[in-house]
Amino acid sequence: MCTVSLWPRKPQASGPVAVLDPAPQSGASRQLLLRLAAREAAMLEGQVAFLQPELNQADSLVGEASRTLGESLNTLDRSVQHQHRLAAEVQVAMAITLEGDAATGEGFDAVSNSIMGTLDGFVTNMLEISQSSMQLVSEVEDIRTRATTMEEMLGELSEIAGRTHLLSLNANIEAAHARRFGAGFAVVAGEVSKLADRSSALSATIQEQVNGTRLALERTDAHAQTIASKDMSVAMASKAESQKLVQALEDSNLRVKGLVEQLEGNARIIREQVGHVVRCLQFEDLVHQTLQACLQELGNLQSQARAWRDFESLLGAEAEEAEALEALHDSLGAIEASRVQFRAVKSASLEAGDVDLF
């Protein structure tokens, strides 16, 4: 930036300094002063005209961008909070499922143990039933053996009855030969024959009962063998399937628990990052204040341009050069005196500032 000053600059000021002859005497020097004033004013006006809208535009763009980012941050935060609540609910639900509800004491482990205990009891019962069935088969076999023995004995009884009947016939014949002396013997032979008949009838009835018992035993044996051979395998298969199911549920629960923990970890990272974003979005205020300081300085340059235009007008109006220079000197001095170099933003980074409690 090119400026012309008619008084010594402050020690810290830098830039070109053109010291004019305070008492130009000729018309040539007046023309020179006029051109110089016009050039200085035009240059200052041009710089202000260029920089002011640029700085305002930058301020506006930064403001709009940060507002949009702020709104997005709000939306993002609401989504993250919602996700966090959902994860927390799932975690609570999983805690109840896995560890048990404090009120009921029923957790997944307890339910799993209960199912497996019931299945174990069921299988044990089935095993006992199977063992009883095997024993029943053995008992049935024993009864069948005894029935066979009984049938043999019945055969003998039947044979004895036949022989007894034959003996009674022979006795009757002998009693007939003995005529009057054999009458009593004939009565006894007749009674023996009746007993033999009753014995044969009884043997036949018992044989029928034994046959019926044998058939019933065979049916019982078949049922017992079916129970003994089949039910255990079904029970064992059911138990194995149930164990697999319970294990799958346990695995699934653990996986969900792991995923919920991952979600929690992600939510923590997002919260940290949101904190960084909140800190960094404050750049808008810092930039705005910096730009405002620049715009204020541009205002000073604009005032200087006006002073040069006034000087040019005075010279153009045929005022004394010394008078015009004096007026210019006073104007620039007044601008310098009222100049506020306000620099509110000292920080060159976006690191969080200090906190002092009084």
Next chain:
Amino acid sequence: MNRCILTVDDSSTMRQMITFTLKGGDFDVLEAGDGVEALEVAQGKKLALIITDVNMPRMDGITLVHRLRALPEFKFTPILVLTTESDASMKQKGKEAGATGWIVKPFSPEKLMDTVNKVI
């Protein structure tokens, strides 16, 4: 417990960030764009805390602290100054005006919440 906080800043982004942070801590937040508006908003309110910027149009933060301290209802209300200013002389002015604390921008949400919880 009163959880209403007034934040005063001419930057809408700053107000947005302060509100965002405080609402995360379950505070209700009122906003004002400068000292004059802050006095209007604060009127008749029970405030747990006031957070104000320094450099604002119409009425700056130091003047606002002075004006609030002159009002009986805000005589003991904690007031934090949140500003880009870090000069010791400015801090001293804030302290003399009656501010409770001084935070230099930019703030970190965690530090701000810690400070707020300390002073209310």
